Amino acid sequence: MNALTLENVSYTYPGGTSPVVKNASFGFEAGTIYAVVGPSGSGKSTLLSMLAGLDMPGSGDVILQEENLKSLDLDKYRREGVSIIFQAFCLLPLLTVRENVCLPMEMQGIPEANARERAAEALVKVGIEESKHKRFPSALSGGEQQRVAIARSLCSGAPVLLADEPTGNLDGENTRIVMDILRRLAHEEGRCVIVVTHDPEVAEAADRVLRMKDGVLTAE
Amino acid sequence: MKRRFLSLLLACLTAASLFGLSYGLGLNALFLREAQYSTEAHYGILTLLPENVPDFNPGTNAYWTADPRRSLIPVLTDDEYEKLNKHNTAYPIHPRYMTLGVSAEYFRLPPPEGYYDYADRLVVEAVVQSINDDSLQLTDCVFLGGKAEALQKSISAWLSEDLAETWSVGDRTEFSLRTWQENGLWLYRVDKELVPKGGTKPEDVVSMSEDNLHGFDLVFTEDMGWIWRVMQGELCCIQGRLIEETDAGSRVCVVSERFLRENDLALGDSLLFRVGDKLCSQFAPIGALAYTTTQYPRRWAEEAFEIIGTFADADNGNWTADEFAYAYSESTVFVPLSALPETIYPSSARYTPAELTLLPEGGDALERKLGWMQEIAAGIGLRCVMDDRGWSAIAAGIDAEEARLRARTLPFILSGAVLLVLLFAGLLLTVKRKCTVLRLAGVPKRRLAARTMIPSLVLLWSAAAAGTAGAFLYLGTEAAWFREKWSAFMQVSEQGLPMGTLILVPGLASLVMSGGLVLLVLLLLGQDIHDLAVRSQRKAGKQ
Ligand SMILES: Nc1ncnc2c1ncn2[C@@H]1O[C@H](COP(=O)(O)OP(=O)(O)OP(=O)(O)O)[C@@H](O)[C@H]1O
Ligand SMILES: [Mg+2]
Numbered sequence: 001m002n003a004l005t006l007e008n009v010s011y012t013y014p015g016g017t018s019p020v021v022k023n024a025s026f027g028f029e030a031g032t033i034y035a036v037v038g039p040s041g042s043g044k045s046t047l048l049s050m051l052a053g054l055d056m057p058g059s060g061d062v063i064l065q066e067e068n069l070k071s072l073d074l075d076k077y078r079r080e081g082v083s084i085i086f087q088a089f090c091l092l093p094l095l096t097v098r099e100n101v102c103l104p105m106e107m108q109g110i111p112e113a114n115a116r117e118r119a120a121e122a123l124v125k126v127g128i129e130e131s132k133h134k135r136f137p138s139a140l141s142g143g144e145q146q147r148v149a150i151a152r153s154l155c156s157g158a159p160v161l162l163a164d165e166p167t168g169n170l171d172g173e174n175t176r177i178v179m180d181i182l183r184r185l186a187h188e189e190g191r192c193v194i195v196v197t198h199d200p201e202v203a204e205a206a207d208r209v210l211r212m213k214d215g216v217l218t219a220e
Numbered sequence: 221m222k223r224r225f226l227s228l229l230l231a232c233l234t235a236a237s238l239f240g241l242s243y244g245l246g247l248n249a250l251f252l253r254e255a256q257y258s259t260e261a262h263y264g265i266l267t268l269l270p271e272n273v274p275d276f277n278p279g280t281n282a283y284w285t286a287d288p289r290r291s292l293i294p295v296l297t298d299d300e301y302e303k304l305n306k307h308n309t310a311y312p313i314h315p316r317y318m319t320l321g322v323s324a325e326y327f328r329l330p331p332p333e334g335y336y337d338y339a340d341r342l343v344v345e346a347v348v349q350s351i352n353d354d355s356l357q358l359t360d361c362v363f364l365g366g367k368a369e370a371l372q373k374s375i376s377a378w379l380s381e382d383l384a385e386t387w388s389v390g391d392r393t394e395f396s397l398r399t400w401q402e403n404g405l406w407l408y409r410v411d412k413e414l415v416p417k418g419g420t421k422p423e424d425v426v427s428m429s430e431d432n433l434h435g436f437d438l439v440f441t442e443d444m445g446w447i448w449r450v451m452q453g454e455l456c457c458i459q460g461r462l463i464e465e466t467d468a469g470s471r472v473c474v475v476s477e478r479f480l481r482e483n484d485l486a487l488g489d490s491l492l493f494r495v496g497d498k499l500c501s502q503f504a505p506i507g508a509l510a511y512t513t514t515q516y517p518r519r520w521a522e523e524a525f526e527i528i529g530t531f532a533d534a535d536n537g538n539w540t541a542d543e544f545a546y547a548y549s550e551s552t553v554f555v556p557l558s559a560l561p562e563t564i565y566p567s568s569a570r571y572t573p574a575e576l577t578l579l580p581e582g583g584d585a586l587e588r589k590l591g592w593m594q595e596i597a598a599g600i601g602l603r604c605v606m607d608d609r610g611w612s613a614i615a616a617g618i619d620a621e622e623a624r625l626r627a628r629t630l631p632f633i634l635s636g637a638v639l640l641v642l643l644f645a646g647l648l649l650t651v652k653r654k655c656t657v658l659r660l661a662g663v664p665k666r667r668l669a670a671r672t673m674i675p676s677l678v679l680l681w682s683a684a685a686a687g688t689a690g691a692f693l694y695l696g697t698e699a700a701w702f703r704e705k706w707s708a709f710m711q712v713s714e715q716g717l718p719m720g721t722l723i724l725v726p727g728l729a730s731l732v733m734s735g736g737l738v739l740l741v742l743l744l745l746g747q748d749i750h751d752l753a754v755r756s757q758r759k760a761g762k763q
Contacts, residue, residue, distance in 0.1 A: 045754070054660075054750040079662030084753070090657050094650055096222050103654070104661040107671055134222060156661065 002027035003192035009060035020046045024217040033186040033193040035203040038212030044196045053077040083158035091137040098133040101152045122151035143174030164196045179205040231683045238687030238726040240636025244629035249721035255618045258710035262583035267448040268576040268602045300600045314442050314577040321438035321493035322431045328551045341429040342366040342399045348391045365426030370399040370406045377408035394422040437552045440560045446577040451607045460487045460529030468558040473525035476550035477532045494520045521561035583611040617709030655744040665745045684730035
């Protein structure tokens, strides 16, 4: 069973003349890390937004395990099915690292002690040591901030992790660290990780590479 | 923990900025209100005087023919009174009246040396010895009444020509003589009162003459401070105090210092007067009332007045005979207007007060009102003099203090406003980011709205409440100190704090901020989630 399946998915922006994603079909498996590459404007982010449940496909189906996205509540899908990794920008500067990670859990009504435990676990998993959990994001490096953002996504326990240019602002060393973490999440925790990137180094770190060109998705 | 601490810090900063705003604007509002009160409560004193005061020489013949007191005093018609009182609500007319007060115990003070006093009169029975064109020689004079010291066996009295035919040599009859002293000599002039044509009974002239000797000029006034001579500093208080508005309803009086001393009286002593009903002008330049048959009171009321102060007039005793003076005689007794007995002061009657005082209100309106009054007064042959009671100094003090306070509160207001804007911008930014993150994480809209808005609103309003309470308390402790300071140059009120400003300013600021916050959250919740994601992604890309 695929973690996430695309079946003949097409998408045209409202008012657009031609589809940006054309008839994409692919089965994403659990325990694998995928890289989606392609020239600018080819439709990578659009594809990802459908996977993330930010948009419904114009035609075709997105299927999470065995459930069609059409029959699911999109909020619930984003809460439990997939998790989006933001860039570091989305950390709240006035909350500590741990509070940032806890925030979505808190909003979902998870008890504070429980949430903290999970946050600490996730942070350790992405290599942020205990001593930094009470700092404000501004006291961390860019790479560390990105890892905190990953940790925040992890906590939801979603089977699918999505990231659009997660290393866009990072140097080579930090890119490698982040990719290592994502690989581990795929391989050790059996998650399905899908990363959109321009960076060949990132693509290289993935298990499989998918190519977008003029809205057409092809697997290598 | 850190988060709670930060929230607290933010709340404190918000409270502080709202405090700054509220306090700064509140202090200004407090002063402006006080300044307005002071302006409105300030009144000038506008006195109406005769337009022309004739040169008047008691030594010349003019003295005998023209009684300046009567010609000077404007007898106001109802119409004129109405005109003067046109702006009555703003500054009612405060008249002063004079009546004769007869004391059984005390004598009227003799006028300054060489000065004619209508009060002194001698009534005798005598034989006409000879008649000339302008004088009458009397002999065998027998005292009937009046000034006993002036009695002599033989008297030579001036006579006006028209009376020359009235008597023949050898007639024995009653004579009424006005009398005064010059260089120690008594001089006399035949009075018309007992001319047979006048028809006055001798016993009436006798009692009138006696009353005049004991007659005092009772001046009924609301406030001696409104008398032009007092304002000019020419009539001063020597002991105790002068009649004030607050004396209304009490039986008190102010007498001349000389009267007090010469009669061995003291403050606290009482004077009993028979108060006559004939009102006359108190603008009596030569310091005496002439109670003739036409002016003589018909009804009397007996009143006792306690002496609360004494006065002296700069002109009393040292004026020259050629000088026309506005001085009140030393036989004047000032009493509260309210002490004018009801029988004498029927409220419907229109009297002929000599000096009218008007109290135009509103410091900043005095000039304008003086202009109006001058116009009206000129039509009645009066002129206006005004004492603005130091308004220009008050106005200058208000202006200076206003500038000083503005400089003092500007840092509070500015820093409060700037801090508030910064805090608000920060709040909006945080809420925006939080909303984006949480919506993408799948938090349902309703929960998201509640969780982002409620804590911020609670923080905002408790901060506003704290800031306002702080400003309220702080200004509350300062207000008394400020009022004390302001009272040095203006009148201050007993009003409370400017609640409107103190509550409205932070309230409005909080309302605007709450509105902004709610609007932003609603906007974010209404926004397409895809756009939200793309926008945040794009922003991240730029970092
Ligand atoms: N909101 C939108 N409305 C209309 N057209 C859009 C919108 N967003 C993207 N597009 C268009 O859709 C096409 C695909 O855009 P998309 O953002 O998916 O490209 P991408 O592959 O992610 O590019 P990049 O590598 O530069 O991020 C582009 O031609 C873009 O102009
Ligand atoms: Mg893109």
